[in-house]
Amino acid sequence: MSFMVSRSLMIQLSLAVVLITSSVLTGFGLYRYQKNLQKLPDLLEQRLELKAKRLSISLRTPIFNYAEYETRDIILSEMEDPNIVALVVSLNDGHSSRYIYTRSASNQPVQVKNFTPQKEERQITRKILYETNELGEVTICMTPKFFRYQLQQNFVSDLFQIGVLDVILISLVILFLRLRFVLPVKQLTAVSSEISKGRLDQNIDVKSRDEIGVLAHSFIIMRDAIKKQIVDLNNEIDERIKAEGELKHLRNYLKNIVDSMPSILVGVDAHGKITQWNMEAEKITGVASRDANGKNLHDVFPQLSYAMEKVIQSVHNRQIRKDSKVPLQLGRNKRLSDITIYPLVTNGVEGAVIRVDDITERVRIEEMIVQSEKMLSVGGLAAGMAHEINNPLAGILQNVQVMGNRMKIGLPKNQQVAEECGTTMASIEQYAEKRGLLSMVAMIMEAGQRAAKIVENMLSFSRKGQGNFEQKQLTELIERTIELAGSDYDLKKKYDFRQIHIVREYEKSLPEIYCEQTKIQQVFLNLFKNAAQAMVNDKNDSGKPCLIIRARRQEGMVCVEVEDNGVGMDEETRKRIFEPFFTTKEVGAGTGLGLSISYFIVTEDHGGEMSVESFPGEGTTFRICLPIRNDH
Known part of the structure; x- marks a missing residue:
């Protein structure tokens, strides 16, 4: 932290000095460069005048003596000046002789017959006199671009010198700032860092009387005040830690109680936002508590969306609301549930706790x-x-x-x-x-x-039967009964059992059970007949009649489920389905004893269990469980 502070201070001040100095010097350089550009035409004229005068003097002797080679050498030596683009020497020898030299594409002197000056190029003509005789004249043409290039080079050199000067100034400023400001600031920063770590015995050795000294004195006052505050704060923190620990323990204890309950507990506010989501709710819906909290109830648990109106009424009336035996789709199965709504209206918090109890097994029992x-x-x-x-x-x-x-x-x-x-x-x-x-x-x-x-x-x-009990494979009895149902006259005449699609879901390696074969076949035959009638009577059938037969081992029993896709039954019919003489068939079509006798055979003769699940329009499932070892 101290390094960052010092670096920031040095950078800011150094940049300020550099910017001011560079701006002044660069401005001066630009001013001088512009002035030189303005003087460039005059400079070029002076240079031409000087060159022309010197060349006219150098050429008079060789021209007078008709020394052609010497004349050419003088001209070529002058063409070495890059600013000269053309040089013309005209002689008054009676033959109008002329030496015209200009520059080639490779910038080398070359003799030509004619020359025309370009734009911006300046030329000057001077006579060549030998005593009083006029031997001819010399014309020099120069370009300003090399002068301009030289001015630019001078300007770049000035900028380089400005850069060197900036480096020197930065070094001096950094050295000054380091000795005068940075080191004391670093010391105060180090002390403040140690104080922030709780080490309040730090010595602050800054004796200057300027702003840094005032800052150091303020640090001393702050250190002593922090010492006192820390003592008080530590006492308060200890008390708060103890209270928070107790609160956390209580919160975890209450959460464990809520999560250990077998019921679904969902807390909602007055707007339907979820505030509480226990473990059972996670298990049934597959939605974690962190994903459910804060979301709308109808988005996370749409089966309970209808309850929000009752939640509002319950909060408004401050009364507990309870609905019994409500069919809910929990997971893959439809279950019967008791839904209880407990209003929350204390401490200015409005909402409710919705409790869902799965009572399907209890109702069955x-x-x-x-x-x-x-x-x-x-x-x-x-x-x-x-x-x-x-x-x-x-x-x-x-x-x-x-x-x-x-x-x-x-x-x-x-x-x-x-x-x-x-x-x-x-x-x-x-x-x-x-x-x-x-x-x-x-x-x-x-x-x-x-x-x-x-x-x-x-x-x-x-009466209880006294028949012959034997070890039998239940799936074999099911298959024999299916064959028997396929050849039964009443089934062929009324329900056409062979047209029903049968799906077999048998668990492998099922153990044999101890049973009376003919009676168990009678039970299956009754179930097949009822399923066939239910599927034929389905007026809104949207597919082929289908019978699903499942067999699996479960807790010392072999359980068989017979599921059809027929019309199903309402709750009142389901409750009375095993009563003697109760039937939903037409008069004369049945005695109402088939399922009651089947129930008797399974529960009394074989010590097993028989139950039914059904909802209107959703088919019916009969479930039979027979003990593997029958001591009944």
Whole structure:
């Protein structure tokens, strides 16, 4: 720092001296150069006059003696002057002899026949006299450019001398400034640097009485004042460091609490700018806290943009707002969430904290608990109802069968009784046929058998099976069931199962599970039938029906997902989908026991889990998890 200060001071003062001196001397040089340029014509005339006079004297003797070679030598010697561009000697010898010399392109003297002077070139003519005889005349032509060049060279030499003088002046100024100003300033700068490092015991040894001395005295006063201030400041700093440490510890503690919460916590101000972004929010959105803070909520977390109106209302009313079971797209899946808005209106800060809790698993567990309780209660009721219905149903089917037999030809007893009544069995059978009695009996029989099948399903639903459990590869059972669905008459007639595109996503090397093969196939068949119906009923279908079947290992279980791209279902339907006798099909198209029996087979018979995910217009996914080792 001291070097920079001293260098700056020396440079400024040196430049000032140099600029002033150089300006004066350069101005004087330019003035002299201009004066010489103005005198150049007179100088050229004087030079011509002198040359002409001297040459006329030098030539009179050789010309008088007719010494031609000597005359030429004198002329050539004069042409060595670069300022002479032409020299003409005319003789009065009766032959009008002339010696005309000028310069060639290489600036060498050359004899020519004629010569015409150029612009700016000056010439002079003088007679050549020998005593009283006029022998001829000499003409000299000179150019001013060499005189001008000489003036320029003189001006450049002056500038060089000015430069040398500037160097000498700079050296003297620098030496003066160094001894008189720079060294004391360096000493004060060094002292101030040491003082800035906290070394306040520095001695300031500047005894001059000028401005530097006043500055040194001011430094001494400042040093003593700083000593006192530093003591007070150190005490204050210690207190602040302690307070800041406690504040930082508290801030980190609160941040750790916020980041450790499994909920998404987003702080926003009254304008929708994000002020807080916890670790769970980073995990779900993939946006770091440093990138989210200060940005608009709708840009970073567009799924929550609708909440800003509720944030404003919550801050205005100072009331907590909560929305339950809100479907949100978190990551790649749509999840059910509770969204709670806590207003912040203290210390003049307006805003809110938005808390998002993923309750999808909790809702599933609650629904499974409710469903299990329904299954337990309905199971006992179904068993009792089945036994109560089975007895009169058996009597109805038996008597209907007897009625049908007694209206047909073939039994001797029928013929005997008909004759006793004065008729024949052929007449009775013809009458029954024409009146539709036989078809009515057949319809009653078919309806009774259907009722018996329902009772059988109810009994199967209400009791645990005692079937044959074996180690089976679940993917093999899936493939067999797909083949079975492809050849099922109802599926081919109504839903054309073979036209459905099936995507298989099986994890490699899946372990075998301990299960009852026929029942597990019954579960898969029910799911395939429901998926086929859902995809056929999709009136807004924009693509080919597609069924995705996934199988993977997960926490001691093998889980299978059956996903379709059908119409999906609303929340109310999804909650009741496993209830007995609940169906969305047309009357007579289903009993409403398929999924409830499937649920019973998976959860009760095999100790597994069964759940469903669905949203209207987004298809349905059934999920079945069966334990690898079944101790149920």
